[in-house]
Amino acid sequence: MRFGVVRFPGSCDEIDALRACETYGDADVLWHRDADLKGVDAVVIPGGFSYGDYLRVGAIARFSPVMGAVEEFGRDGGPVLGICNGFQVLCEAGLLPGALLPNTSLRFLCRQVAVDVINRDTPWTRAVEGHKPLSIPVKHTTGRYYAPDEMLERIEASGQVVFRYHAGHNPNGSLNDIAGVCNEQGNVVGLMPHPEHAVNPLSGSTDGGLLFQSAARVLAPAVPAA
Amino acid sequence: MPRARVLIRPKEGILDPQGQAVERALPALGFPPAQHVHGGRLVELGVEDTGQLDEMCQKLLANPLVEDYEVELLEQ
Numbered sequence: 001m002r003f004g005v006v007r008f009p010g011s012c013d014e015i016d017a018l019r020a021c022e023t024y025g026d027a028d029v030l031w032h033r034d035a036d037l038k039g040v041d042a043v044v045i046p047g048g049f050s051y052g053d054y055l056r057v058g059a060i061a062r063f064s065p066v067m068g069a070v071e072e073f074g075r076d077g078g079p080v081l082g083i084c085n086g087f088q089v090l091c092e093a094g095l096l097p098g099a100l101l102p103n104t105s106l107r108f109l110c111r112q113v114a115v116d117v118i119n120r121d122t123p124w125t126r127a128v129e130g131h132k133p134l135s136i137p138v139k140h141t142t143g144r145y146y147a148p149d150e151m152l153e154r155i156e157a158s159g160q161v162v163f164r165y166h167a168g169h170n171p172n173g174s175l176n177d178i179a180g181v182c183n184e185q186g187n188v189v190g191l192m193p194h195p196e197h198a199v200n201p202l203s204g205s206t207d208g209g210l211l212f213q214s215a216a217r218v219l220a221p222a223v224p225a226a
Numbered sequence: 227m228p229r230a231r232v233l234i235r236p237k238e239g240i241l242d243p244q245g246q247a248v249e250r251a252l253p254a255l256g257f258p259p260a261q262h263v264h265g266g267r268l269v270e271l272g273v274e275d276t277g278q279l280d281e282m283c284q285k286l287l288a289n290p291l292v293e294d295y296e297v298e299l300l301e302q
Contacts, residue, residue: 055286056289060286101241102244106243146240
């Protein structure tokens with residue numbers, strides 16, 4: 001299977017995302033001005049500062065040609081993963097519920113956090129087994145998940161909260177410790193922590209690889225038993 | 227070309243750490259305490275068709291989920 005990793009002007013985590021994808025499948029870069037997804041099977045929107053994050057994080061990127069194609073792909077059930085700035089872009093685009101606001105500390109945070117996987121029935125979390133939280137880094141200034149009361153109740157009730165910071169690990173003041181959510185169908189997932197930075201043992205944890213492995217497993221052609 | 231000013235502020239009830247930081251900073255500088263401090267953004271623009279300003283705010287200038295906005299037309 002083939003992943004596509006979107007590159008906006010200002011993206012900065014697309015190389016790690018590509019490497020993470022290549023660990024479990026093939027991967028191509030998708031340029032922001034191309035409305036063509038090159039036939040990829042899954043799309044990753046990486047972290048960074050798309051279009052300088054001018055106006056509001058993710059606000060401008062959502063109108064790029066590639067995002068039109070990603071929106072269509074996501075609405076048709078294609079697996080989409082937004083990481084950090086990618087999560088912000090998906091929220092701005094209305095593909096995911098809620099918004100990301102400045103951390104309560106108003107500071108840039110960069111640290112390893114423990115993340116509980118709440119919903120394993122998405123194409124990005126199916127390979128997660130056991131109940132140990134994942135060890136994944138966060139690095140952001142605008143990561144406080146917010147949704148109005150009614151929306152928050154709805155996504156909690158419908159299982160759209162996919163990731164939660166483990167008790168005591170909420171770094172940014174996110175409501176209900178929410179670290180990541182999905183759309184109603186579950187195929188579009190976004191999270192603030194960076195699984196692509198936790199794939200190689202050199203970086204201290206390989207837990208992030210499970211997300212990419214999940215998508216690769218879901219999309220791989222079934223291999224008949226030998 | 228007509229000019230407009232758009233004021234964008236965090237919706238009431240949403241935690242505003244920027245406003246809180248200013249509230250804490252004022253007494254620290256010896257000023258009397260201030261309450262209900264909120265910071266937002268100001269966008270000024272010249273547009274031919276002022277009828278589209280609201281849509282511009284909804285789609286791009288503000289995020290209506292978390293921000294309120296006001297559009298003011300400026301005297302020429």
